[in-house]
Amino acid sequence: MIDVKKITGGYSSKPILESISFEVDKGELFGVIGPNGSGKSTLLKMISHILPFQKGEITIKGKSIRTYNAKEFARLVAVLPQTTTQTFSYTVRETVSLGRYAHQKGLFQSLTESDEAIIQDVMKQTGVDIYENETIDELSGGERQRVFLAQALAQDPEVLLLDEPTNHLDLAYQKELLDVLRSWTKEKDLTVISIFHDLNLAGLYCDRLLLLQDGKTEICDSPNKVIKKERIEEVYHASIEEYPHPKVAKPQMMLVPKTVNKDEKTQIDETLLRFTNEKITLEAKQSLRTMSSGVTGSGFGWNHLFVNRYVDKNYNVDDHKQEMEAYLKSHGFHPDDTVGMMTAVNLSQVAYQFIHEEGFSGLFVVTAGVGNAVDSTLGVSRVPGYIPGTINIWVFINGELSEEAYIQAVMTATEAKVKALQNFKVTDPESNTLATGTSTDSILIAATQAGAKLTYAGSATPLGQMIGKGVFKCTKQALMNYFNKEVKS
Amino acid sequence: MEKPFIQKFSVKSKAVAYIILILIGGLAVLTGTSIGTVSVPFLDIIKIIISKIIPGVSIDSIDSMYVNIVWNIRLPRVLLAGFVGASLSIAGAAFQGLLRNPLADPYTLGVSSGASVGAVVTIFFGLSFPFIGSFTLPLLSIVASFITIFVVLYFAKRIDRAMRVETIILTGVIFSSFLGALISLMIALTGEELRQIIGWLLGSVSMRGWDHVKIIVPFFLIGSILLLVHAKELNAMSFGEDHAKHIGVDVERKKMNILIAGSILTGAAVAVSGTIGFVGLVIPHFVRLLWGPNHIHLLPLSTLAGGSFLILADLVSRTIISPSELPIGVITALIGAPIFAVILMKSRMERS
Numbered sequence: 001m002i003d004v005k006k007i008t009g010g011y012s013s014k015p016i017l018e019s020i021s022f023e024v025d026k027g028e029l030f031g032v033i034g035p036n037g038s039g040k041s042t043l044l045k046m047i048s049h050i051l052p053f054q055k056g057e058i059t060i061k062g063k064s065i066r067t068y069n070a071k072e073f074a075r076l077v078a079v080l081p082q083t084t085t086q087t088f089s090y091t092v093r094e095t096v097s098l099g100r101y102a103h104q105k106g107l108f109q110s111l112t113e114s115d116e117a118i119i120q121d122v123m124k125q126t127g128v129d130i131y132e133n134e135t136i137d138e139l140s141g142g143e144r145q146r147v148f149l150a151q152a153l154a155q156d157p158e159v160l161l162l163d164e165p166t167n168h169l170d171l172a173y174q175k176e177l178l179d180v181l182r183s184w185t186k187e188k189d190l191t192v193i194s195i196f197h198d199l200n201l202a203g204l205y206c207d208r209l210l211l212l213q214d215g216k217t218e219i220c221d222s223p224n225k226v227i228k229k230e231r232i233e234e235v236y237h238a239s240i241e242e243y244p245h246p247k248v249a250k251p252q253m254m255l256v257p258k259t260v261n262k263d264e265k266t267q268i269d270e271t272l273l274r275f276t277n278e279k280i281t282l283e284a285k286q287s288l289r290t291m292s293s294g295v296t297g298s299g300f301g302w303n304h305l306f307v308n309r310y311v312d313k314n315y316n317v318d319d320h321k322q323e324m325e326a327y328l329k330s331h332g333f334h335p336d337d338t339v340g341m342m343t344a345v346n347l348s349q350v351a352y353q354f355i356h357e358e359g360f361s362g363l364f365v366v367t368a369g370v371g372n373a374v375d376s377t378l379g380v381s382r383v384p385g386y387i388p389g390t391i392n393i394w395v396f397i398n399g400e401l402s403e404e405a406y407i408q409a410v411m412t413a414t415e416a417k418v419k420a421l422q423n424f425k426v427t428d429p430e431s432n433t434l435a436t437g438t439s440t441d442s443i444l445i446a447a448t449q450a451g452a453k454l455t456y457a458g459s460a461t462p463l464g465q466m467i468g469k470g471v472f473k474c475t476k477q478a479l480m481n482y483f484n485k486e487v488k489s
Numbered sequence: 490m491e492k493p494f495i496q497k498f499s500v501k502s503k504a505v506a507y508i509i510l511i512l513i514g515g516l517a518v519l520t521g522t523s524i525g526t527v528s529v530p531f532l533d534i535i536k537i538i539i540s541k542i543i544p545g546v547s548i549d550s551i552d553s554m555y556v557n558i559v560w561n562i563r564l565p566r567v568l569l570a571g572f573v574g575a576s577l578s579i580a581g582a583a584f585q586g587l588l589r590n591p592l593a594d595p596y597t598l599g600v601s602s603g604a605s606v607g608a609v610v611t612i613f614f615g616l617s618f619p620f621i622g623s624f625t626l627p628l629l630s631i632v633a634s635f636i637t638i639f640v641v642l643y644f645a646k647r648i649d650r651a652m653r654v655e656t657i658i659l660t661g662v663i664f665s666s667f668l669g670a671l672i673s674l675m676i677a678l679t680g681e682e683l684r685q686i687i688g689w690l691l692g693s694v695s696m697r698g699w700d701h702v703k704i705i706v707p708f709f710l711i712g713s714i715l716l717l718v719h720a721k722e723l724n725a726m727s728f729g730e731d732h733a734k735h736i737g738v739d740v741e742r743k744k745m746n747i748l749i750a751g752s753i754l755t756g757a758a759v760a761v762s763g764t765i766g767f768v769g770l771v772i773p774h775f776v777r778l779l780w781g782p783n784h785i786h787l788l789p790l791s792t793l794a795g796g797s798f799l800i801l802a803d804l805v806s807r808t809i810i811s812p813s814e815l816p817i818g819v820i821t822a823l824i825g826a827p828i829f830a831v832i833l834m835k836s837r838m839e840r841s
Contacts, residue, residue, distance in 0.1 A: 050731050074737025085729045087589040088782030098725055102737030135781075155736070 009053030099154025578795025581769030603637025634756030
């Protein structure tokens with residue numbers, strides 16, 4: 001559809017673009033990204049025939065753009081510019097109607113019925129029909145942007161060029177606009193070339209991306225290949241983290257702000273633990289990166305409060321998550337930054353230990369009961385209940401963990417837990433085989449994300465060894481406490 | 490059910506606008522012709538006009554002095570004022586739209602200064618060409634205005650091949666200052682022609698006859714038709730030239746057409762009446778405030794409003810301190826500015 005061949009040119013003698021080449025197919029949503037001054041807008045202006053280029057050739061539908069006259073070109077290509085000037089306040093309708101200019105013939109061109117139908121249609125599609133008779137300077141920036149989009153669509157083009165279309169739009173309209181654009185590319189075979197500032201949006205919606213740097217092509221490929229942490233950091237000179245989108249198989253970028261007040265970060269150790277009969281709490285000064293299976297704060301997240309709450313063994317609530325949140329709130333904890341767990345085990349049976357290793361350290365806190373001991377390998381379903389018999393494991397690491405390390409930490413901790421259960425020959429009461437845990441066990445891995453970089457936590461690594469040792473020792477101690485109490489009572 | 494009503498109403502209000510302005514125009518012509526030291530009844534004026542247009546209609550019942558006053562003195566003057574006002578207003582509307590500058594007027598590009606130089610040179614040197622005699626002044630003036638616009642456009646194009654409006658405005662301003670200095674020079678050097686020169690510069694439609702009307706009418710027709718044909722392009726270009734190009738306007742060619750059409754109108758108007766200010770700046774704003782900026786309606790409505798306004802302004806200028814006359818440019822500003830201020834304030838208050 002659009003073929004850009006070795007385009008070189010710019011505003012003055014010094015070229016802004018150097019030998020840019022790419023092709024865009026019919027029905028493709030093609031994104032152009034790059035830092036400020038990389039030549040994105042210049043490129044778009046050259047394709048839209050506003051700016052001449054010194055070398056190279058741009059063809060649309062096999063014909064050089066130089067050979068089209070103004071009206072022919074406008075019937076083929078519509079442009080939504082980044083900013084528009086309006087000296088006089090036209091109504092929305094008048095503005096949109098201008099989009100039909102290229103389709104009108106004769107000296108005193110008036111709108112035909114089919115023109116009218118198209119105008120109505122595009123105003124509905126962009127949702128500006130409700131402002132039809134208002135003047136454009138009465139509208140907000142986002143509404144105005146949609147009016148000009150309607151105008152561009154009224155041209156009934158085969159190619160749509162957009163310069164940061166989501167610039168003035170709020171979140172909902174950004175999504176709506178891009179959803180609509182993508183559906184048009186699929187349904188109406190509209191070809192779209194768009195400049196994006198937001199790499200995440202570009203990555204989510206575009207079929208392919210062209211990354212420009214200093215007027216040269218850095219890469220032109222699918223978003224998954226273009227949006228790579230190292231490349232983006234190099235081109236944009238900004239520290240970022242790459243992260244997969246939770247729903248779509250596209251990469252997302254996250255900015256990492258410069259940290260200030262590093263000294264605020266304190267070491268997590270046993271002095272932060274508070275014990276009452278009702279709950280064990282740990283309040284960290286800073287938020288910790290957590291991975292947990294708690295009642296609140298589960299999954300990956302950032303939390304700075306940790307609560308292991310005692311509930312009666314007859315505790316039975318329909319929605320225990322909601323009840324837990326209410327409980328936390330009533331005790332001054334915010335459920336959004338709290339990892340909360342429950343246990344029916346007497347909290348005085350807790351075992352904890354602080355272990356210091358070369359460059360990093362860890363705190364382990366375990367409460368354990370085996371009333372619900374289960375051998376998961378049998379594959380028999382049990383009714384989970386909050387009767388005493390839960391092993392809650394907290395692992396706090398003073399160090400920076402990779403995601404991989406979190407997963408390995410869970411594995412290592414679980415292995416250590418099973419070993420501790422075996423140590424006491426805990427069995428599944430129904431099958432009389434060795435138990436692997438209880439039906440309601442929870443685990444928390446939390447790290448300060450400061451200090452030593454710990455990429456792995458497998459059982460062969462120093463971190464893995466510390467976790468294995470710590471979890472095993474504490475679980476064993478907790479189980480011992482549990483059995484002692486049980487025996488006594 | 491509110492929307493269709495508004496729609497209907499707005500369409501109606503455009504139609505109403507044309508009807509009102511045509512009525513005002515007709516009334517202005519009649520009043521302008523009627524009032525003076527000798528007042529002539531409307532009916533007689535209509536009869537005289539009909540008899541002149543359709544030969545054979547008898548006007549024996551009307552005093553021949555009336556016929557003389559109406560046909561040879563007042564009517565040409567009124568029509569001239571009307572055409573000048575119409576030309577300046579439509580040109581002003583077009584320049585404001587094209588240059589995207591609400592402060593632009595027909596004189597922005599220096600056309601008027603060129604025409605003035607032509608006229609002042611004629612007076613200063615007492616030029617009078619054979620055969621055309623007293624028409625040496627409008628002729629030289631019109632020629633000078635055309636030379637000016639082509640020189641201005643040539644320079645603008647040399648400076649910036651894309652001829653951005655900013656370049657055009659700047660070039661116009663530079664030429665205006667230069668030509669204005671030439672005029673001041675001649676004024677400084679002149680003796681007894683001073684009053685004549687100043688009188689011409691302030692603008693007037695007095696002591697003009699049918700010949701002056703005949704000079705301006707062809708230019709008025711060519712210029713306004715050219716502009717009306719470009720109404721859509723003017724709409725598009727008020728969103729910026731790149732934007733107009735995206736919509737499909739052949740910006741460079743259309744811009745040149747509009748500039749030339751506007752300059753033809755301005756040059757001809759200045760040649761026959763001198764530099765009458767205010768009309769070309771304010772009438773388009775006035776029409777825009779009342780009926781919106783759409784050039785398809787703005788241009789014809791400005792023509793009607795501008796013509797009527799100048800006819801009435803001329804009427805005031807010659808009656809207010811009768812038998813002396815005030816310069817019409819003084820009146821246009823004296824009447825126009827306060828009316829415009831009121832309208833502007835009202836519309837701003839409604840908006841906020």
